Amino acid sequence: MDVDDFQLPRSRAANERLHALVPGGAHTYAKGDDQYPENLAPVISHGRGAHVWDVDGNRYVEYGSGLRSVSLGHAHPRVTEAVRHELDRGSNFARPSILELEAAERFLATVPTAEMVKFAKNGSDVTTAAVRLARAATGRPRVAICADHPFFSTDDWFIGTTPMDAGIPAAITDLTVSFPYGDLAATEELLTHHRGEIACLVLEPAGHAEPAPGYLAGLRELADRHGCVLIFDEMITGLRWSEAGAQGLYGVVPDLSTFGKALGNGFAVSALAGRRDLMERGGLRHPEDRVFLLSTTHGAETHALAAAMAVQTTYVEEGISARLHALGEQLAAGVREASAGMGTGEHVAVRGRASNLVFATLDEHGQPSQEYRTLFLRRLLAGGVLAPSFVVSSALTDDDIAQTVDAVAAACAVYRKALDAGDPTPWLGGRPVKPVFRRRA
Template sequence: MGTAETEETEETEEFLLPRSHAANERLHALIPGGAHTYAKGDDQYPEHLAPVISHGHGAHVWDIDGNRYIEYGSGLRSASLGHAHPRVNEAVRRELDRGSNFVRPSILEVEAAERFLATVPTAEMVKFAKNGSDATTAAVRLARAATGRPRVAICADHPFFSTDDWFIGTTPMSAGIPAATTDLTLTFPYGDLAATEQLLNRHQNEVACLILEPATHTEPPPGYLAGLRELADRHGCVLIFDEMITGFRWSEAGAQGLYGVVPDLSTFGKALGNGFAVSALAGRRDLMERGGLRHSRDRVFLLSTTHGAETHSLAAAMAVQTTYVEEGITAQLHALGARLAVGVREAAASMDVGDHVVVRGRASNLVYATLDENRQPSQQYRTLFLRQLLAGGVLAPSFVVSSALDDADIDRTVDVVAQACAVYRKALDAADPTPWLAGRPVKPVFRRLA
């Protein structure tokens, strides 16, 4: 048993991860950024305290130093059933000995499509891929083809849509992307229909689509999504919902199923495969068919990926959807998240940091903010908070729950949060968290310089 599981100390200098530190050095020597996803980089964690994972089961992961953690935000929200879920693994195992990829479609492709469209009945056709960026970029391309318009309007308040140039060019990490590409992407604020209409009027007949996450850490204002639907129709735009996060966590049919507003196109991923690589572009038949063979118009290169229909990933997706529906997983996520949110808020209030450690978001998708003495977002205080959580055996870049958590995990997390908040209070009283950082602060993913 490792340090994180067995020791409950207020200070964290003695909590070390020597094997993880050495492995991170190896990772950086061979892999740009030291990870295959920037959000998993060691710059997102306190210096020398970025655990390298050995394995995971359910809601727990073990690092190569032997420490066990209660894990939140599993696989960047992808493993919402927990790691190595038996129902998903069994479905995958059944396909592994049957071959994973063929020169023609497998019967599993139509079965997976039927299962998906039964789960998301607001869509009429679906095409599978391996990651969210492929799906969102295909949606944008399809919208441009259908409308004959060049510009894309993205929601400025949502952090990520794609690794492709049309989005990344709008971030501080825009190196290598021509300005001509970035100039075609416009932004609109979430929840503000008037500002969005002004944008569409200013670029009359130029905007191919509006793309946004239908909800994130804030619920959509009353009538907002329906108003956006009306705006898109009136201005001839394609309305795209990025449901990578909201899919399954808001309802089995995503936010569109919960709020009753139907987009023209929507994209799903993350929870869809419970860690296996699968994403989906879904939507109106007349649009989706533009990427098919049964029409007489110019063809759209919609999605064509060698590994897009690997049988084991599609089997995983089908098992995930069945599990969600039959076991009421979305309701479980909301119940677990609600219990956690209450506990964290009470713990923070008890240590007089309730205005500084702030839990936000839908119960199934909780995040937290770390605010300084002036109640402004602080990377330094985030670093302090993360160090204390790690030392207490909680790996929590967010508080996004999986259904594998149980009440004991939640209670233990709340205890660790209370300990972290006690240290947080000391730093606030000192008006300087530096003595508790033991190194550089964690950094935002999107920044111009490394």
């Protein structure tokens, strides 16, 4: 379909209604309509497998489903069956459900590097809980976060370091410092400069580039030598890198780690896991001051725990991590070939681990460009591809990938015209897409 003929009147009307009732028009900033070309932000009706349908009736091949959370595809039968089984049995009681025990056993069997686990509903809560544990265990106030990783929590200790720091006292932000990924010397310099003050190092163990040999082990040694807690944020790497996360793949054991996203295949469940002596500080069997760790009314709803167990069983029994990598490699090869064939191989770049692909849109000078991203997204949408990233789900088929590659080729043909003109503006259809973290709306 020609992009000029591609209209979403019902989605546009629904977006207007959403903005009137919901701040930002969505419940996650990364899902906001400012992340999409003007008037081309689909509002979703439903999804199945690797496909979603918008309220205008259009079907898309979808990538990055649920901000990377739906890695098995929408309405996966094994997961929905497990959830349905619990729905008629009650979801929340005055005492722990037996599923809390079963889910903990299942998780710790899948991630054997951890000794205890506690479940919650979202990644921010468990990552903040890890920080609180580290501060309690060390008696230190400062938190060191990896500067190269985009997001750790909605809580003040992290958000205060972003351009969206309105409402957060400087006294809190000042307690968070940063270190560069992959640079052990700079991290040691930071730890030495703030000697005895840093409670923990918080990072994603891997990102769009693989960790250099020895880096994670070196970070482990630095944390031990300086007496701070090593925290791996495995929201993205958990399950996608391997069933046991990046720590299972690279063989470096953190003190604490946090999981979410793929863990529930779209259902709300997250996990804080780690060393028994640290985790028990939030329990009842230790002599130290108690840590208010995680105490959430809905943290262990039975249907969400059932979903998590079904997801982990599916990953292990069906080799899902390997399938995600194989699908990602197939997609990346097709996209790169299509882009090179249209003369945009140096401008539309596919990056990242095969199970977690993103794309970069570069201008005529090789610099990241929101304008060219807008052009690219418009053409993908018109080609029936909803792709804020190229993060795959295991539900993708060869036909889905072929459709995606065709849409990329069509987008790159227009991209080449814009590069030759030195100005993508005529192909944007309105304002460019915006970065999530910015000071003004």
